[in-house]
Amino acid sequence: MKISKLATVAALALASFAALALASSAAFAQTIKIGFITSYSGLNGNLGPYMERAVRLYIKMHEKELPPGVKIELITRDDTGPNPDKAKQLAQELVVREKVNLLAGVVFTPNAMAIAPIATEAKVPFVIMNAGTAVITTRSPYIARTSFTLWQSSYPLGQWASKKFKTGYTLVSDFGPGHDAEEGFTKAFTEGGGKMLGNVRVPLQNPDWAAYMQRVKDAKPDTLMVFIPAGKTATAVMKNFTELGLDKAGIKLIGPGDITTDEELPNMGDVALGVTTMFHYSAAADRPANKAFVEAWKKEYGANETPNFLSAGSWDGTAMIVEAIKQQKGKLDPDKTMEIFKNWKFANSPRGPISIDPETRDIVQNEYLREVRKVGGQLANVEIETFATALKDPWKELQKKK
Amino acid sequence: MNANLTGYTGDPRIRLTEWLPWIVAAAAFFLLPEYLALGVRILIFILFALSLDLILGYAGIITLGHSAFFGLGAYVAGCLSAKAGVSDPFVQLAAAAGAAGLLGVLTGAVILRTRALTLLMLTMAITSILLEIANKWTSMTGGADGLSGVTVAPILGAFKFDLFGRVAFIYCLAALFVAWLLVRRLIYSPFGAMLTGMRENTMRMHAVGAPVYMRLIAVYTISAVMAGVAGALLTQTNQFVGLNVLGFELAGELLVMLILGGVGRIYGAFVGPVVYLVVQDYLAKQFPEYWYFGIGFILVLVVIFAPGGILGLLDKIRLGGRSS
Amino acid sequence: MILYVISVGLSVTMGLMGFINLAHGVFAMAGGYVFATSLGRLGLPFPVALVAAFLFTALLSIALERLLYSRLYSAGELAQVLFTIGLIFMSVAVARALYGTLAPPVFLPDYLRGQVHVLGRDFPTYRVFIIVFSFLIILGLWFGVERTRWGAMVRAAVDHRAMAQSVGINTRLLFTLTFALGSGLAGLGGGLGADIIAVQPSYPSEHLVFFLIVVALGGLGSLRGPFIAALLLGIADTACKYWVPELGAFLIYAATIGVLLWRPMGLFGTRV
Numbered sequence: 002m003k004i005s006k007l008a009t010v011a012a013l014a015l016a017s018f019a020a021l022a023l024a025s026s027a028a029f030a031q032t033i034k035i036g037f038i039t040s041y042s043g044l045n046g047n048l049g050p051y052m053e054r055a056v057r058l059y060i061k062m063h064e065k066e067l068p069p070g071v072k073i074e075l076i077t078r079d080d081t082g083p084n085p086d087k088a089k090q091l092a093q094e095l096v097v098r099e100k101v102n103l104l105a106g107v108v109f110t111p112n113a114m115a116i117a118p119i120a121t122e123a124k125v126p127f128v129i130m131n132a133g134t135a136v137i138t139t140r141s142p143y144i145a146r147t148s149f150t151l152w153q154s155s156y157p158l159g160q161w162a163s164k165k166f167k168t169g170y171t172l173v174s175d176f177g178p179g180h181d182a183e184e185g186f187t188k189a190f191t192e193g194g195g196k197m198l199g200n201v202r203v204p205l206q207n208p209d210w211a212a213y214m215q216r217v218k219d220a221k222p223d224t225l226m227v228f229i230p231a232g233k234t235a236t237a238v239m240k241n242f243t244e245l246g247l248d249k250a251g252i253k254l255i256g257p258g259d260i261t262t263d264e265e266l267p268n269m270g271d272v273a274l275g276v277t278t279m280f281h282y283s284a285a286a287d288r289p290a291n292k293a294f295v296e297a298w299k300k301e302y303g304a305n306e307t308p309n310f311l312s313a314g315s316w317d318g319t320a321m322i323v324e325a326i327k328q329q330k331g332k333l334d335p336d337k338t339m340e341i342f343k344n345w346k347f348a349n350s351p352r353g354p355i356s357i358d359p360e361t362r363d364i365v366q367n368e369y370l371r372e373v374r375k376v377g378g379q380l381a382n383v384e385i386e387t388f389a390t391a392l393k394d395p396w397k398e399l400q401k402k403k
Numbered sequence: 404m405n406a407n408l409t410g411y412t413g414d415p416r417i418r419l420t421e422w423l424p425w426i427v428a429a430a431a432f433f434l435l436p437e438y439l440a441l442g443v444r445i446l447i448f449i450l451f452a453l454s455l456d457l458i459l460g461y462a463g464i465i466t467l468g469h470s471a472f473f474g475l476g477a478y479v480a481g482c483l484s485a486k487a488g489v490s491d492p493f494v495q496l497a498a499a500a501g502a503a504g505l506l507g508v509l510t511g512a513v514i515l516r517t518r519a520l521t522l523l524m525l526t527m528a529i530t531s532i533l534l535e536i537a538n539k540w541t542s543m544t545g546g547a548d549g550l551s552g553v554t555v556a557p558i559l560g561a562f563k564f565d566l567f568g569r570v571a572f573i574y575c576l577a578a579l580f581v582a583w584l585l586v587r588r589l590i591y592s593p594f595g596a597m598l599t600g601m602r603e604n605t606m607r608m609h610a611v612g613a614p615v616y617m618r619l620i621a622v623y624t625i626s627a628v629m630a631g632v633a634g635a636l637l638t639q640t641n642q643f644v645g646l647n648v649l650g651f652e653l654a655g656e657l658l659v660m661l662i663l664g665g666v667g668r669i670y671g672a673f674v675g676p677v678v679y680l681v682v683q684d685y686l687a688k689q690f691p692e693y694w695y696f697g698i699g700f701i702l703v704l705v706v707i708f709a710p711g712g713i714l715g716l717l718d719k720i721r722l723g724g725r726s727s
Numbered sequence: 728m729i730l731y732v733i734s735v736g737l738s739v740t741m742g743l744m745g746f747i748n749l750a751h752g753v754f755a756m757a758g759g760y761v762f763a764t765s766l767g768r769l770g771l772p773f774p775v776a777l778v779a780a781f782l783f784t785a786l787l788s789i790a791l792e793r794l795l796y797s798r799l800y801s802a803g804e805l806a807q808v809l810f811t812i813g814l815i816f817m818s819v820a821v822a823r824a825l826y827g828t829l830a831p832p833v834f835l836p837d838y839l840r841g842q843v844h845v846l847g848r849d850f851p852t853y854r855v856f857i858i859v860f861s862f863l864i865i866l867g868l869w870f871g872v873e874r875t876r877w878g879a880m881v882r883a884a885v886d887h888r889a890m891a892q893s894v895g896i897n898t899r900l901l902f903t904l905t906f907a908l909g910s911g912l913a914g915l916g917g918g919l920g921a922d923i924i925a926v927q928p929s930y931p932s933e934h935l936v937f938f939l940i941v942v943a944l945g946g947l948g949s950l951r952g953p954f955i956a957a958l959l960l961g962i963a964d965t966a967c968k969y970w971v972p973e974l975g976a977f978l979i980y981a982a983t984i985g986v987l988l989w990r991p992m993g994l995f996g997t998r999v
Contacts (some may be wrong), residue, residue: 085549085645090440097567098437111548115643117552122566140551173537176547204538205547239985439776465805513988519804520747521987531936531981539977651932655812679915695823698804699816708812 031071031331036095040107041079045232048108055315071331075102080112088112095172096123102333110177124335130318131311134177136394138363145342145362148314149281151178152396154257155185157368157389158279163193166223173228174358175202198222210241224253231262236269243272261373263309266380276373280351281366282310285381291351304328316348415519420464445680446575447636452661452672454629460667461598462622468526469630471533472503474649476631481550481644496635503631504624511623534649549645567704571640657703674713684701733916733952736909747807750814752931756783759916785907794905815931940983945948947965
């Protein structure tokens, strides 16, 4: 009798212990906090939602893949445009007060640069889902970028342009990405035998296009390469280009895909037809992964809504984060996370196969040559050629050769 | 705008209640370690507001161009570090103070001969010029990208700026303390009395033979130096400087802070930024659109109904409804 | 040139009424939005849209004047400056909430698009139109102020309000109407210029400096002054951007300071 009593007690104890263990592991639900900083107001402030929506959609569709008990909490903050001071402040608060596990987002380069030292000091991995100046990833060992660099689009564009045009001119916004676009394009264009007639940099906020356009018109180049921050600014440039008669003067407008960004095309009207761009993502791309992406987007956010390249960058960035969470079973260690990021590959991105370059922590992807055409009565960036495959950031490659 | 005219020709000894801000600051340091970065911002803006108060409240010069000194100080400190490799904090401060002071003397001599609209517009034009320079001279200032890579050597060789802002807090507190002592000294002196005189009745001051013009330049320069130091502190604690230090928004916000607290009184410059920044920290995140509207609305309300700001209201309450 | 139409309204209110209204740009912005909305969403013809911009802004200004501005006529410069800055903040927020951060698209009618060939060079039609229109406005205003009874009454009221009142002039009404005219002109300017100077929520603060420069340079209380100033500034600015884009607007500011030091009352000012 004694033994059976002992056995019962033991069994009960074991059972309750097991129950407790189970209960406590469920109670130890891991919340991964992501500090998401982007622009909801200010210059091109309509772009923030394109990024946030992509992140939330991905999380929603892939929640079940997360380890049991692990959830993701997205804490969003508005940096109100290209405001590095504010971005830095927000990042500091997210890290110190909210104790986030990761930082992500960022539309504008200056903001990303300001946040970089915080990522390093606090050892918080920072996933850049848009900002495109080449040098950003060198600013902190905790930065990984899933968006693009301006050299990735402008350099191949210059290569292509040098075969089609003899003379060129560039007009870019005067900040990091603009400088990159100008340098990347000019280098490739002149290497390919073209002649640059001039480069002009316009202020980031509220430039008076007329004077600048007139200057270009008077120089009479074969082609004009333009870079301005994606969004409504692009529409303004397009209008000014035609209104001042540059198209009639025989100057062809080209640029990285920022100038014909998918969500602005309907506002540009037919003046945009025929503009050729080089870019990594178009909402009109017909690969299955993209079709599924666009469909899911429209289903969730409305039939008239379209994702754009910021959405693609954020989508893939979230995929990368989720992968890191899965591999570490919800317990994120900053250095291990960076290791996972560095070796990440994604064959089914809406933009085709992508991966991260382990040396530079920057994105490796295809570049497509596109033209604005009417598809089904609507303007679209139609991908006519895969110009470059698995292209690493040309600027960093060139730096290595030095 | 009627400032508090009582008591400033009186006893210059520090009243007990005047130690209150410093006690609060010390308490914040120990009790709110996660909010020290916000605290640092508040301290810097108090210094900035104090400098504006000297000009606006005491000397009665209406200017929208104080950001010029703030911004100049900020960029001088930043460029000195990022471009010339000078990372000693005190050297940076001294350089910023010197540059701002120089600008103050030069521009003051020029514009203080004018009045009202012309003066106001000139102050704005000067700030706009500096903004244009900062915007265009990208090799020096970083332009729209801002200037990163600002390093500040550990203070006195031992205290490095950390992520939590502990060192920064003490550093700025010390700077503010020194400025506060200086301002008190100034206000409670014959110089200060004359400032009030100049504001209230410039004609009579001329008639009395006071060297109005020279004194105006003097106070303008002192105020510029303070603003420049505040700007440098911002750069040092942020290790970064961007174009917004010269922008209209910042200048406008500063005005709101000062008016909110009460212009023309030392502690208006203390109360205003505290209230404003704390409320902003909370509300601006919840309701970013309405926040901006709210500031404007409060400014309008304060101007129309409570020109003395918060401290003015408190005075009224304290005096039991007797007109102040 | 747009600067002129907008700034002349400011010159009127500030010069004739002595009120420092920094929020003038708000009325220009409001006019711009009304214009763009009428033209775009409501599909009204161009002239009607312009009139709508003028009327709406004038009415808005009357409301604001009665409710708020009138309290501050004797409140001193600082109060006026602060109040109008507060107005700027509020209107920026309202504009952002109503319209988003970006400029509404403006679709000009075909007869105003394209280019005209004048003296061997191509000029954008629309800009020529604006110059001509501004010129007509200045003529109209000059005529109104110098030759009509209303103009005489305003001048009298500004010179000596008490005296004018004792002669039976309703100064209160006069000021309100003049304010409405000045602000309405601003609205008109905002609408006219909507195509060139984008109408966005940050409009009032961005361009504030320019309005003030035009008025200060031209001289308070003068009508010719702001016109000449705007003309000179416009040409100088465009020329600068064309020949030396690196210097940007720098020269404008420097020139302003220079001129004002030489003539603190502006080129044609009649009062400081």
